[in-house]
Structures are given as C-alpha cells and as structure tokens.
Amino acid sequence: MELLEKHEEILGRRAELLEQMEGRREQLKVLRKQRMKESEAARHRNAALLQELQKIEDRHRGRHLSHPNVLALETRYWLSVEESILDWENFLLGKGPHPTDGPGQAPRRAKQKPGTAKDQGLPPRPKPRTAR
Structure with a gap:
C-alpha cells in the first residue's frame, strides 16, 4: 500500500x-x-x-569637389607631393639628407625602425668573448 x-x-x-x-x-x-x-x-x-x-x-x-578653389588647392597639393617624394624617399631610405635641411644646418638622421634596442631603452648587447 x-x-x-x-x-x-x-x-x-x-x-x-x-x-x-x-x-x-x-x-x-x-x-x-x-x-x-x-x-x-x-x-x-x-x-x-x-x-x-x-x-x-x-x-x-x-x-566638396565642385568648388573651384578647393579643386585648385587639391591639385597644387598633389603636385607638391609628387615633386618632393623623391627627396623624402631618399632620406627615409638613408640615402640622402633631410629634405628641409639648409646649407647652415647639421644633417638630420632618419628614424630607426621600431623594435631596435635603442627604441626600447635597452642597453647594447655584450660582445661575444673569445675562449682562452
């Protein structure tokens, strides 16, 4: 039950x-x-x-493009970029002086690539020792 x-x-x-x-x-x-x-x-x-x-x-x-003054400014800008691109390219590749350096200025150096010891604030690597 x-x-x-x-x-x-x-x-x-x-x-x-x-x-x-x-x-x-x-x-x-x-x-x-x-x-x-x-x-x-x-x-x-x-x-x-x-x-x-x-x-x-x-x-x-x-x-934006229809205004004649804007078109003229844009055209002049791109012309100046095309004219100075070779100077900047040489400088950035380390083959030439800084494009804005004048005759009385010390030449500038190109920035180093990221990831080097100097960019990270690390000390230089020790030189390998020779076995005696």
Whole structure:
C-alpha cells in the first residue's frame, strides 16, 4: 500500500515537472521569436542608416569637389607631393639628407625602425668573448 502511494506521489510530481518543462519550452519559443524580430528590425535599421550615410557622403563629396578653389588647392597639393617624394624617399631610405635641411644646418638622421634596442631603452648587447 505504501509503495502504491509512493508511486502515485512520484507520478504526480513527474506530471507537474512535465507541465513546467512544457511551459518553459513555450516561453523560450516566444522569447526566441521576439529576439528574431528584434534582430531583423535592427538589421533593417542598420541597412537604412548605412544607405543614408552613404547618400550624405556622396552629397558632401560632390559639394566638396565642385568648388573651384578647393579643386585648385587639391591639385597644387598633389603636385607638391609628387615633386618632393623623391627627396623624402631618399632620406627615409638613408640615402640622402633631410629634405628641409639648409646649407647652415647639421644633417638630420632618419628614424630607426621600431623594435631596435635603442627604441626600447635597452642597453647594447655584450660582445661575444673569445675562449682562452
């Protein structure tokens, strides 16, 4: 008799737990659908914002280039860059003086590549000793 009552009690608890699990499963389904809708809405919103930003950039770029003074300044800038690129290239490769050095100035040195001991503040490496 006791075992039968215990069995009935266990079956009752099992039924309760199954109902709770089913309820939780339904909640998770609803939550998942809600998140999917929110995600899709965010994706559409982001796409719309990107398109709007692209339109603004295109309009700004068009206005920027249409002004004759700006075009003239930009053209002169790139011409000066092209004229001085060889001097700077020689200097940066260590083959020539600094492009802005005048006749009375001491020549400048090119910056060392990053990762050398001097850039990291380390002492020089010791010289290898010969065996006696």
